[in-house]
Amino acid sequence: xxxLLKIYxxxxxxxxxxxxxVLGTIFQIQSGGVFLNAQNVQGILGLLPEMALxxxxxxxxxxxxxxxxxxxxxxxxxxxxxxxxxxxGVSFWLAFPAGLGAxxxxxxxxxxxxxRFNIPSFITTLGMxxxxxxATVVISGGFPPMIPQGAMPRDAFVAFVGPGDMxxxxxxxxxxxxxxxxxLLGRTNFGNWVRATGGFLPxxxxxxxxxxxxxIACFMLCSxxxxxxxxxxxxxxxxxxxxxxxxxxxxxxxxxxxxxTALTGGIGTILGGIIGAVLIRxxxxxxxxxxxxxDWFKMALGGLTIFAVIVNAWLRKKARAMKVETNT
Amino acid sequence: MSGDAIIEVxxxxxxxxxxxxxxxxxxxxxxxxxxxxxxxxxxxxxTLINILSGTQQPxxxxxxxxxxxxxxxxxxxAMDAGIETIYQYNSMVPTMSIARNMFIGREPLKASIFGxxxxxxxxxxxxxxxxxxxxxxxxxxPDALVGELSGGQRQxxxxxxxxxxxxxxxxxxxxxxxxxxxxxxxxLGFIKSLKAMGITAIFISHNIHHVFDCTDRIVxxxxxxxxxxxxxxxxxxxxxxxxx
Ligand SMILES: Nc1ncnc2c1ncn2[C@@H]1O[C@H](COP(=O)(O)OP(=O)(O)OP(=O)(O)O)[C@@H](O)[C@H]1O
Ligand SMILES: [Mg+2]
Numbered sequence: 107x108x109x110l111l112k113i114y115x116x117x118x119x120x121x122x123x124x125x126x127x128v129l130g131t132i133f134q135i136q137s138g139g140v141f142l143n144a145q146n147v148q149g150i151l152g153l154l155p156e157m158a159l160x161x162x163x164x165x166x167x168x169x170x171x172x173x174x175x176x177x178x179x180x181x182x183x184x185x186x187x188x189x190x191x192x193x194x195g196v197s198f199w200l201a202f203p204a205g206l207g208a209x210x211x212x213x214x215x216x217x218x219x220x221x222r223f224n225i226p227s228f229i230t231t232l233g234m235x236x237x238x239x240x241a242t243v244v245i246s247g248g249f250p251p252m253i254p255q256g257a258m259p260r261d262a263f264v265a266f267v268g269p270g271d272m273x274x275x276x277x278x279x280x281x282x283x284x285x286x287x288x289x290l291l292g293r294t295n296f297g298n299w300v301r302a303t304g305g306f307l308p309x310x311x312x313x314x315x316x317x318x319x320x321x322i323a324c325f326m327l328c329s330x331x332x333x334x335x336x337x338x339x340x341x342x343x344x345x346x347x348x349x350x351x352x353x354x355x356x357x358x359x360x361x362x363x364x365x366x367t368a369l370t371g372g373i374g375t376i377l378g379g380i381i382g383a384v385l386i387r388x389x390x391x392x393x394x395x396x397x398x399x400x401d402w403f404k405m406a407l408g409g410l411t412i413f414a415v416i417v418n419a420w421l422r423k424k425a426r427a428m429k430v431e432t433n434t
Numbered sequence: 435m436s437g438d439a440i441i442e443v444x445x446x447x448x449x450x451x452x453x454x455x456x457x458x459x460x461x462x463x464x465x466x467x468x469x470x471x472x473x474x475x476x477x478x479x480x481t482l483i484n485i486l487s488g489t490q491q492p493x494x495x496x497x498x499x500x501x502x503x504x505x506x507x508x509x510x511x512a513m514d515a516g517i518e519t520i521y522q523y524n525s526m527v528p529t530m531s532i533a534r535n536m537f538i539g540r541e542p543l544k545a546s547i548f549g550x551x552x553x554x555x556x557x558x559x560x561x562x563x564x565x566x567x568x569x570x571x572x573x574x575x576p577d578a579l580v581g582e583l584s585g586g587q588r589q590x591x592x593x594x595x596x597x598x599x600x601x602x603x604x605x606x607x608x609x610x611x612x613x614x615x616x617x618x619x620x621x622l623g624f625i626k627s628l629k630a631m632g633i634t635a636i637f638i639s640h641n642i643h644h645v646f647d648c649t650d651r652i653v654x655x656x657x658x659x660x661x662x663x664x665x666x667x668x669x670x671x672x673x674x675x676x677x678x
Contacts, residue, residue: 289552293552293553293555294550294551294552294553295541295543295546295549295550295551295553296550298530298534298537298538298541298553299538299539301527301529301530301534302527302530302534302538305527305528305529305530306526306527306528306529308521309525309526309527309538310527310538311489311509312487312489312509312519312521312525313509313513313525313538313539314488314508314509314510314513314539315538315539372527372529372530373529
């Protein structure tokens, strides 16, 4: 038991991995082998990056001790800025960075307001959820802009690649981002500061970490990834709808939490957030395959989220009790 | 007299919106001495050391460190000068490993751009273990989480960290609070061992026995002023308790 707890404390995503394997096996058996066939896996991998990229950013930010509910709106705003510019005949190489710039600006605003006025980021970003969504609708004028044919280099982002067209280019982008952010968190001094800031703010401050800047950087990275993910979805769909990404913020938080990220900050891994995102996609897909009414998806997602938090809280309590023992 | 002072505090003032927390504190701290700082709740002890450690800035007065006027804008300035502080509520992040805690903000890097770079984790692990051995703290692994350690062990790690970065002055603000008797003994042992290593110590505690046990000089504060400043052999617990 002790050993198990120690492993858990070091690898909080472990429970998620186990759960993923169990669920995968169940779906595979239940669907008579359809779940893991090439076509279905292709379907899962094709959609995964969009949500997983958002989950990566949200996980990083939660480890830093903050929260972002505006990612779903940024997911729509960033490609809308790009789309409107493209429709005006601006080149992709200006429109794309402009969209990402808008995302960064939202992140910067979230960070500065949260820190400057010392309010919970839950509130700041709840407000930003509405502001950014509204901005998206306003700049679109209510209709999706007509993006000229060939204005977006779709091949570089959403074309099918790999053996048997197994995944889209977006999957490779996602992999690259996942590895980069994991390394950033796990191997760099910046990652150390993120964990310290989220783990115990007074200690980080007393060690001279610029905690405000660390948090703002995480807010911006989180927004940037959400905007990038939205851009990928728009390239896949061909047109920027002002309504995309609605509810995504909650799925991303669910993914992070299912993957073992603590709501209190300091604990969690990028891999955990990704596992959580995969789990959500697998449940979605598995339920469809099992011919379960699609309306059950949210029920399953909600149940799993609460279950994950309960399990995590229980494990952490056990771990604490263990510590008290070693004190005496 | 002030020739061998490592820190000279002159006429230090600090206000907290109406509260005059430091009312012109002057103090010389000699190189290598262990200074005990005592005083009732709210006397201004923490305020004084917060200023010395760069967490807060004074509203008046000056501080000299090694003969030069200094102004610490943040904790990092003080740390870079060689002043390390160990707080009553731990300067460790419980959810991080010992090795990572040792180097928060001062990670050895293999390569970096704009101050962000890849940590040399092997060096961190090795140096962390060495630093712990140097303070006679024998822990299994540098990868153990600080949250798994006992309170005394944590303070030990904090002290090892300060030593590792060759701090010249170590400030300990109630480091034995909330510790069991045995653990307290251990921390007091650490403090006594600083002397042999030539490190100047400022030790704050409400336990006057502990202070007399491991310091050379006692400074007592009351209501933001220094009310007593004597060598341990020239005073007594009764005299100190009297002025508080
Ligand atoms: N951040 C702050 N904001 C407002 N007032 C403060 C602040 N910090 C300290 N004070 C006030 O300044 C005075 C000195 O407090 P300080 O913490 O320095 O005392 P102390 O000697 O360390 O006390 P203790 O033994 O309780 O730790 C007190 O009146 C306290 O209420
Ligand atoms: Mg105090």
